[in-house]
Amino acid sequence: MSTPKRNRRAGVEDLWRDLKKPRPLLDDDGTQLLNDDGTPQTTPKPKLYGKGKRWRARYVDDDSNERTQRFERKVDAQKWLDDIVASQVTGNYVDPVRGKITFASFYNEWSSRQVWVPGTVKAMNLATGSVTFSTVAMADLRPSHLETWVKAMQDKPLEPGTIKTRFNNVRSVLRAAKRDKVLGEDPSERITLPRRRRADAAMVIPTAQQVGALVVEADIEFDAFVGLCAFAGLRLGEAAALQVGDIDFMRREINVERQVQRSNGHAVEIRAPKYGSERTIPVPDGLLKLLALHIEHWRHESDEPTRWMFPGEGKHPMHQNSVGYRWRRIRKAIGADHLHLHHLRHFYASGLIAAGCDVVTVQRALGHSSATVTLNTYSHLWPDADDKTRKAADALFKSSTESTAYPLRTESTE
Incomplete structure (x- = not known):
């Protein structure tokens, strides 16, 4: 109870x-009580x-x-x-006792209760370990502490995107402290962060010729991997964790149910995809043929549905290191050292958008947690209102001029 x-x-x-005025002590009948020496008894001093x-x-x-x-x-x-x-x-x-706990001590206590994957643990430890106010009591934290830390990261210098990621991770700690009555006002509110470059200026999208050259240059053990990233938008870890049974050749679909991650740079872990982005992706016929050839190449290993599409060492599939080695070799061979494997995902997204797919369709195909994430990343690739107006007016112009019996004048009548 x-x-x-x-x-x-x-x-x-x-x-x-x-x-100032001690009160007399009275008996039950209202009689003044006296001391042994006969003096009146009064209320004692506090x-x-x-x-x-x-x-x-x-x-x-x-x-x-x-x-x-x-x-x-x-x-x-x-x-x-x-x-x-x-x-x-x-x-x-704010609890006056709990408020005296330092930022570092609160984080150590709070983080021990969180259900995090190894990647999140690493990112949170990196962010909180970089703050310049780790020994400051939570109740004493001020916006100036956050501003000093942000400026120190900028002076290192760290990229604006890295600073924003670390800032958001630390902000999650402060919000947890506020919920636990360790912190009153959130000092991270209204802190100005370094401006990021426009997404369209920073994003690299390979050309169709480059993607084709990458697939051709890759050997039979890796060309299907490149195809999955370029023509199905899979992340590196998702493609590496693909099993034979995840490919439905009858329905022409791929089921993304897991990803490969390396813990502490060594142990290979298989877990759910990023942000819970399990999904089913429609697959083009060309990619299905590429995957079928790849499966045929490895048929001598096993025909089990749980067999890894891209076997690595021992019982494990390929992982970040083994994939990275192969990727660097083929991109160098085609003279595109600036390309990263993740750029193939941008290639896939840009192709869907160019074909007229709406934001929800692109979100589901890429496995984003929300349509907002998709728009924040790729909004510059969708045609704006001016583009749509121009295209609609062009269609009206063509339909009107092609249906008239009078051709447009192409030279002056003067």
């Missing part, structure tokens, strides 16, 4: 009360009389614990108490 919570109460009391500060403010916190603070003046005690009560009402209350 749970312990009932104490009633919320608050007030200011005088610890030196009844000193135990705290003359000890410490006179006024004590007290209240009950969210965990039913009574908190107190003493002051020289009643007005100061009342103001402190009013601020506490207001913070409890607005949800900005």
